[in-house]
Amino acid sequence: xxxDVRWPIGGMFSIIGAILVVYGLLSDPAIYTRSLGINVNLxxxxxxxxxxxxxxxxxxxxxxxxxPV
Amino acid sequence: MPHIQLGxxxxxxxIIYFAFVLGIGWVLRRLVRNSExxxxxxxxxxxxxxxxxxxxxxxxxxxxxGMAASGAKYGxxxxxxxxxxxxxxMVFVGLFMMPFYYGSRARSVPEYLKLxxxxxxxxxxxxxxxxxxxxxxxxxxYALAKLLELVLGWSFHASIIVTGIIVLIYIxxxxxxxxxxxxxxxxxxxxxxxxxxVLLGLKDIGGWQGLTSKLAVVATNxxxxxxxxxxxxxxxxxxxxxxxxxxWFGLIMGLGFAMSFGYWCTDFLVVQRAMAAGSMTxxxxxxxxAAWPKMFMPLLVILPGMLAIGLHATRGGxxxxxxxxxxxxxxxxxxxxxxxLPTGLLGLGLTALMASxxxxxxxxxxxxxxxxxxxxxxxxxxxxxTDRHYLRVGHAATVFGILASIVAAxxxxxxxxxxxxxxxxxxxxxxxxxxxxxxxxxxxxSTGHGAFAGLLTGTITAALHYGLTMPQGxxxxxxxxxxxxxxxxxxxxxxxxxWTALFAWTGxxxxxxxxxxxxxxxxxxxxxxxxxxxxxxxxxxxxxPWYKRPxxxxxxxxxxxxxxNLIFW
Numbered sequence: 001x002x003x004d005v006r007w008p009i010g011g012m013f014s015i016i017g018a019i020l021v022v023y024g025l026l027s028d029p030a031i032y033t034r035s036l037g038i039n040v041n042l043x044x045x046x047x048x049x050x051x052x053x054x055x056x057x058x059x060x061x062x063x064x065x066x067x068p069v
Numbered sequence: 070m071p072h073i074q075l076g077x078x079x080x081x082x083x084i085i086y087f088a089f090v091l092g093i094g095w096v097l098r099r100l101v102r103n104s105e106x107x108x109x110x111x112x113x114x115x116x117x118x119x120x121x122x123x124x125x126x127x128x129x130x131x132x133x134x135g136m137a138a139s140g141a142k143y144g145x146x147x148x149x150x151x152x153x154x155x156x157x158x159m160v161f162v163g164l165f166m167m168p169f170y171y172g173s174r175a176r177s178v179p180e181y182l183k184l185x186x187x188x189x190x191x192x193x194x195x196x197x198x199x200x201x202x203x204x205x206x207x208x209x210x211y212a213l214a215k216l217l218e219l220v221l222g223w224s225f226h227a228s229i230i231v232t233g234i235i236v237l238i239y240i241x242x243x244x245x246x247x248x249x250x251x252x253x254x255x256x257x258x259x260x261x262x263x264x265x266x267v268l269l270g271l272k273d274i275g276g277w278q279g280l281t282s283k284l285a286v287v288a289t290n291x292x293x294x295x296x297x298x299x300x301x302x303x304x305x306x307x308x309x310x311x312x313x314x315x316x317w318f319g320l321i322m323g324l325g326f327a328m329s330f331g332y333w334c335t336d337f338l339v340v341q342r343a344m345a346a347g348s349m350t351x352x353x354x355x356x357x358x359a360a361w362p363k364m365f366m367p368l369l370v371i372l373p374g375m376l377a378i379g380l381h382a383t384r385g386g387x388x389x390x391x392x393x394x395x396x397x398x399x400x401x402x403x404x405x406x407x408x409x410l411p412t413g414l415l416g417l418g419l420t421a422l423m424a425s426x427x428x429x430x431x432x433x434x435x436x437x438x439x440x441x442x443x444x445x446x447x448x449x450x451x452x453x454x455t456d457r458h459y460l461r462v463g464h465a466a467t468v469f470g471i472l473a474s475i476v477a478a479x480x481x482x483x484x485x486x487x488x489x490x491x492x493x494x495x496x497x498x499x500x501x502x503x504x505x506x507x508x509x510x511x512x513x514x515s516t517g518h519g520a521f522a523g524l525l526t527g528t529i530t531a532a533l534h535y536g537l538t539m540p541q542g543x544x545x546x547x548x549x550x551x552x553x554x555x556x557x558x559x560x561x562x563x564x565x566x567x568w569t570a571l572f573a574w575t576g577x578x579x580x581x582x583x584x585x586x587x588x589x590x591x592x593x594x595x596x597x598x599x600x601x602x603x604x605x606x607x608x609x610x611x612x613x614p615w616y617k618r619p620x621x622x623x624x625x626x627x628x629x630x631x632x633x634n635l636i637f638w
Contacts, residue, residue, distance in 0.1 A: 003096050005118060005250045009257055012089040016082055016417065023078050023413050031411040035269055041413035044265050048417075051261065 004062055010055030013048045020045025073223035073407045086420045087235060089254065094239030094247045104459045107244035109176055109345050109438040116351040118253055122357030123342040125252035128259060129429015130213045130422065133370050140374025143313045144284060144298030145581025145637055148367045149320055154329035155363055156630040160623040163313050163333040163356035167343060168608055169510050171352040172599045178337040179444040185509045185589065185600045187517030193524060195444035197498045198337060199437055199590040203470060206433035207477020207508040214478065229478055232423065236430050237249045237471045241464060245345055248431040255424035262421025263369050269409040270376040283379030290382060298375065301637045314561025323567025331503040338436045349608055350619065357622040364630055366401040377401035438466035450490035490547060493535070496566060500573025501527020519585030527577025533570040540565050
């Protein structure tokens with residue numbers, strides 16, 4: 001058994017991304033004055049979520065075909 | 070200075086990160102069946118994983134905090150550590166040195182010295198490396214715990230114990246493979262954790278235009294031309310024209326050649342990652358792939374320092390003033406984190422800082438346990454034991470390495486200049502190393518006695534040079550001139566360090582040649598096959614498409630770094 005490192009990377013960033021997105025939607029907009037009025041939790045959380053899901057997709061795709069030699 | 074307040078969500082992100090690094094160690098524990106699995110990851114890593122680990126192991130907390138501090142103190146000239154220093158050296162190690170490191174099947178850098186030269190040269194290198202590695206790991210632990218104490222109000226002891234135990238567990242369970250997998254994860258976390266900070270800072274200051282106009286204030290306040298903080302080469306015609314206090318020749322020869330090649334080409338901490346690669350081509354491509362993220366790292370670690378000093382000079386009081394009356398440059402990144410990131414992303418940023426610390430520490434510990442087990446224990450303490458025995462010793466060495474780092478971290482709290490002294494000793498020991506490897510790999514006539522004498526002479530040359538010169542305005546002592554008489558004064562400490570490295574290299578180079586010519590060769594051509602350039606068949610990579618070949622990658626790295634130098638000229 002081997003471990004494709006993309007699984008844990010994808011998993012971790014998907015979870016952290018999802019948490020930040022939810023928090024960004026629920027949090028008080030006042031806390032974003034320091035980040036120049038941008039809801040950075042929402043937007044960066046979304047970016048992390050996409051990155052995480054892409055990693056998971058690559059890891060999944062690798063299980064479907066034999067590894068390159 | 071008030072502490073930064075963290076929310077529940079910030080702690081949640083930190084804990085998720087801890088869970089994943091420990092989880093990786095837990096899953097990989099079953100793959101460790103023998104000592105080669107534990108120490109060199111069974112030579113099975115694909116090039117991209119080894120490459121990212123290569124860069125991540127180097128991206129410790131001291132690199133992140135230190136480069137940001139230099140970015141504030143010297144401006145964009147700090148990028149020379151990357152585009153003049155690291156790039157050519159990384160290309161060189163990949164193209165020219167990896168065939169011998171990997172091809173010799175040596176399991177460590179000291180072991181290569183044993184195969185190429187003799188036992189005493191290996192012994193000297195292994196001992197000094199083991200000691201220095203533990204101290205670096207301890208000093209970096211100390212720096213991180215101090216920072217967390219200052220910024221977050223966390224207990225110094227708790228920070229040290231918690232991070233130490235987590236790194237211990239994941240290396241103990243999964244060995245080098247676990248360290249490497251975690252380094253890849255940590256690499257992405259560091260990039261994605263610091264990037265929002267840089268983007269927000271740049272937007273706030275008005276982009277590159279806004280930043281250069283603010284840096285012009287910094288530069289004129291310090292008595293330089295307005296562009297001194299935002300041009301990397303323009304003011305290097307004379308050492309007194311730029312904040313780093315170095316002219317182009319010392320920069321290229323001292324930093325670009327002696328110092329950088331000494332680190333990237335001979336330091337087992339990074340070379341170990343390439344040795345873990347699955348094939349010769351993968352091993353050669355490891356540093357060349359690592360060069361790409363490394364090339365853009367200044368954006369992430371130097372730019373924050375420049376932003377912080379720009380804001381400090383124009384909006385006032387951005388950085389706290391230290392006891393020496395200057396702004397505390399080391400706080401550039403934590404201050405930016407606190408200034409721009411709301412709870413949520415703040416947790417991510419701090420987790421990235423923790424990740425950088427852990428990747429550096431794990432790099433030190435895995436390099437230490439390998440050198441200790443193979444080059445010291447197996448050679449001098451108990452040779453000829455079973456593989457199981459050495460695997461157990463490796464586990465014990467991991468525990469010992471972490472404990473010794475903790476002791477070193479506490480020693481650093483007791484003696485406040487222990488840091489400076491150790492850095493200094495390291496530079497004396499590391500300075501000459503590249504000359505030894507260069508001659509060893511490319512001149513078959515160089516002998517064991519020559520290499521050993523060269524290393525010692527190089528270290529002594531460095532110490533003498535440092536003892537007889539000093540930076541302008543310093544008092545003789547730890548910062549130079551400790552031998553009393555001062556023959557030359559350099560414009561800055563940085564210049565003194567670069568020149569010390571160059572003297573160490575030259576001392577070693579000349580001595581190795583002279584002593585080699587005076588002594589008899591002890592290794593026959595046959596014994597040196599695979600270890601020396603002229604006696605090793607060229608690596609055949611005809612089956613690969615040209616753009617995947619190491620040479621093409623290496624040339625591309627050099628071209629792009631030359632372009633970066635021109636852009637920020």
